[in-house]
Amino acid sequence: MHSIELSTLQRTESLGTVLGKIAEPGDIITLAGTLGAGKTALTQYIGRGLGIDPRIYITSPTFSLLHEYQGRIPLYHMDLYRLGSEEEIESLGFPEYFYGHGLTVIEWPERLGSLMPAERLHIELVISGEISRTAHLSAHGELWQKKVADIVSMV
Numbered sequence: 778m779h780s781i782e783l784s785t786l787q788r789t790e791s792l793g794t795v796l797g798k799i800a801e802p803g804d805i806i807t808l809a810g811t812l813g814a815g816k817t818a819l820t821q822y823i824g825r826g827l828g829i830d831p832r833i834y835i836t837s838p839t840f841s842l843l844h845e846y847q848g849r850i851p852l853y854h855m856d857l858y859r860l861g862s863e864e865e866i867e868s869l870g871f872p873e874y875f876y877g878h879g880l881t882v883i884e885w886p887e888r889l890g891s892l893m894p895a896e897r898l899h900i901e902l903v904i905s906g907e908i909s910r911t912a913h914l915s916a917h918g919e920l921w922q923k924k925v926a927d928i929v930s931m932v
């Protein structure tokens with residue numbers, strides 16, 4: 778596991794921008810952390826790194842569950858907070874986005890249970906102060922294991 782101190786929002790921006798720039802079709806990033814930890818904020822910066830039009834505001838898909846944006850590659854932003862069961866997630870067709878044409882970013886991935894993708898970058902955001910967060914990055918699968926040290930060095 779690699780940990781990064783995000784001492785200000787600018788450091789979160791830097792992490793998000795790096796993740797957006799290196800994203801490849803089929804990549805999955807799961808974002809854990811309590812309410813207000815910064816999962817949506819990080820996703821907004823990932824979107825900037827993907828080259829999504831900066832006039833487009835990336836909002837929390839808490840009620841709509843899934844938002845899709847067009848950048849260099851598509852961004853599929855999911856928030857599973859309100860979903861109760863794996864069956865519900867499956868019936869909404871969410872797993873069909875995994876490993877597809879875009880980058881999938883998933884808030885509240887714990888809800889996936891057995892649907893949890895094996896190849897993914899998992900980031901847990903921990904609140905360490907009013908404007909600071911700690912990001913714990915864990916690579917699941919060989920592809921992310923190769924990339925994670927580079928990501929940390931670029932932030």
Ligand SMILES: Nc1ncnc2c1ncn2[C@@H]1O[C@H](COP(=O)(O)OP(=O)(O)OP(=O)(O)O)[C@@H](O)[C@H]1O
Nearest residue numbers: 783785786789812813814815816817818908909910
């Ligand atoms: N270093 C930082 N990194 C990220 N967010 C920060 C940081 N410092 C302060 N913040 C603030 O913390 C808040 C994070 O809110 P955000 O909606 O991103 O949380 P979330 O994890 O998506 O919560 P939820 O589980 O409700 O979806 C924002 O208002 C953001 O500006």
Ligand SMILES: [Mg+2]
Nearest residue numbers: 816817837884
């Ligand atoms: Mg959120």
